[in-house]
Amino acid sequence: MILVLALAALLWGGGHLVGMPRRARLCMLGGLYGGVLALHLLLPDGHPLRLATGESAAYWLLLGGFVALVMIYRAGLARLKARAMAQRPAAPAPEPGRFGDVELERYARHIVLRELGGAGQKRLRQGRVLVIGAGGLGAPALQYLAAAGVGTIGVIDDDVVENANLQRQVIHRDQDIGLPKVVSAKAAMEAQNPYVTVQSYHRRLDEDTAAALFAEYDLILDGTDNFATRYLVNRVAAGLGVPLISGALSQWEGQLSVFDPVRGTPCYQCIFAEAPADGLAPSCAEAGVLGPLPGVVGAMMAVEAIKVLTGAGAALRSEMLIYDALWGETRKIALKPRAGCPVCGG
Numbered sequence: 001m002i003l004v005l006a007l008a009a010l011l012w013g014g015g016h017l018v019g020m021p022r023r024a025r026l027c028m029l030g031g032l033y034g035g036v037l038a039l040h041l042l043l044p045d046g047h048p049l050r051l052a053t054g055e056s057a058a059y060w061l062l063l064g065g066f067v068a069l070v071m072i073y074r075a076g077l078a079r080l081k082a083r084a085m086a087q088r089p090a091a092p093a094p095e096p097g098r099f100g101d102v103e104l105e106r107y108a109r110h111i112v113l114r115e116l117g118g119a120g121q122k123r124l125r126q127g128r129v130l131v132i133g134a135g136g137l138g139a140p141a142l143q144y145l146a147a148a149g150v151g152t153i154g155v156i157d158d159d160v161v162e163n164a165n166l167q168r169q170v171i172h173r174d175q176d177i178g179l180p181k182v183v184s185a186k187a188a189m190e191a192q193n194p195y196v197t198v199q200s201y202h203r204r205l206d207e208d209t210a211a212a213l214f215a216e217y218d219l220i221l222d223g224t225d226n227f228a229t230r231y232l233v234n235r236v237a238a239g240l241g242v243p244l245i246s247g248a249l250s251q252w253e254g255q256l257s258v259f260d261p262v263r264g265t266p267c268y269q270c271i272f273a274e275a276p277a278d279g280l281a282p283s284c285a286e287a288g289v290l291g292p293l294p295g296v297v298g299a300m301m302a303v304e305a306i307k308v309l310t311g312a313g314a315a316l317r318s319e320m321l322i323y324d325a326l327w328g329e330t331r332k333i334a335l336k337p338r339a340g341c342p343v344c345g346g
Contacts, residue, residue, distance in 0.1 A: 007032065018163070021178050099125075103195055107149050113312075120310035121149060127309040130154040130217040132205060132233055134181040136289065137223030137247045139171035140298030141305070146189035146196050148306055153189065154217060156201040157181045168291040205229060210236040219308055221301055222246045227275035234259065234268035238343050243308055244268065247301045251287050252326035254297035257335065258304055258316045261344035265317045270338040293325050 099107070099121070110116050110124075127150050131138050134157040145153050161169075161176045161184050169181075176184040182200035189198050201213070214220060214236050222233045222244060230246065237244040238261050246268055247256040261267045300321065307315045323330050337344065 022175065103149070106193075106195075110148070115312040116306075116310055120312060123310045124149050124306065125151040127219065128152040128154070128217045129219045129221060129305055129309070130156070130214065131221045131223060132229070133157055133223035133225070134169075134171065134185040135159070135165065135223060135225070136168050136249060136294030137298040137301060138221070139169040139185070140295045141221055141223060141302045142185050142189055143171055143192065144299055144302035145305060146193045146198070148302070149193065150196060150305070150309070152197045152199065152217075154199040154201065154213075155182050155185050156203065156205055156213070157185075158202060158204040164285075168289065168294045170295065205232065207232065211240065214240050214242055217242065219305055220244045221305060223298065223301070225249075227272075230268060230272075231275070235343050238267045245301050245304050245308070247297050249289050249294055249297060252290055252293065253322065253324050254293055255320055255322045256297055256301055256304065256316065257320040258308065260317050261337070263317060264337075266335050266337040267341060267344040269343045270341045271320070271335055273338065273341075290325055293323075296323060296325065 099118075104111070107121050110121050111118050113120075129145055129150050129152070131142055131145070131153065134142065134155050138155065138157070142153065142155055157180070159181050161172045161179050161181055163174075163177055165172060165181075166174060166177075171188045172179075172181065172184045173188075180200075180202045182202045186198045186200045189196065203209075205213075210232060220233060220237050220242055222230060224230060224233070225248075234244060234246070238259070241262040243258060243260040243263075244267075245256065245258050247254065257271075259265060259267050300323075304315050307313050318335050320333050320335055321330060322333065
């Protein structure tokens with residue numbers, strides 16, 4: 001019997017390590033249990049396989065009965081919870097131009113900030129922000145934009161949640177493995193704040209759809225990890241005159257800037273004229289990345305978004321902020337438009 005239990009633990013733990021969904025692991029355990037029970041019911045007494053797996057079927061029947069009772073109990077609890085949630089009153093729809101009492105309490109720490117106040121919070125509610133990528137940078141940015149009360153938040157990503165994402169992409173959970181990232185992120189944001197509208201796009205951003213999509217938003221946040229998409233995002237955002245907040249990560253270091261050529265800043269391609277040669281800028285999957293680092297930089301991107309939407313403080317226009325987590329250092333570098341830039345003309 002101990003041998004079978006050890007095999008069950010190996011199947012469960014091994015499946016978890018390779019990112020196998022919980023349901024698939026439960027099916028494997030059920031198959032193992034059914035096989036062992038069949039051995040005891042079909043083979044004669046004293047058979048070596050019966051002796052190696054507990055000798056008597058009674059132990060396995062008791063174990064199966066206990067597990068069945070636990071599952072019935074959990075299913076009953078889940079049904080009661082679902083019934084209670086269904087009877088729970090929905091969050092009242094906000095009145096146009098006014099905050100309800102619940103919203104006023106929720107955003108009170110914003111409203112008392114001199115630089116934001118009620119007017120700034122109203123601008124956040126009216127704001128429309130598109131986040132490209134629901135991964136390392138997108139995850140914390142989306143969470144804080146939703147919590148801050150940005151009225152409409154779009155998220156576009158064609159990927160699904162994987163086990164290896166959960167080390168840093170904290171908007172997703174273990175039970176979300178296998179789901180599209182935009183579905184998981186939307187559920188988490190709406191659970192965090194029912195007063196925001198989340199638009200999810202489970203597809204890859206491309207030339208054919210980018211302009212029409214960007215035109216629906218006031219601000220773009222780029223959290224992607226490949227240069228082709230970054231150049232596309234920059235080109236379309238600059239062409240439409242939509243501000244772009246761009247972030248990037250590598251191992252222990254992150255950087256971000258606000259690119260807004262309409263207001264005299266350089267665009268992304270002014271600074272990075274062409275993509276680096278293969279191997280010079282490896283992805284996070286190739287080079288690794290510190291788990292909390294995307295949270296730091298993604299939260300900074302959300303801060304810049306709030307400043308751009310409300311006009312508070314000085315956004316990182318014509319500047320790049322670089323954060324070195326290994327040595328606990330931050331520094332800024334000034335950025336200038338590049339003459340002859342094919343996107344913004346310098």
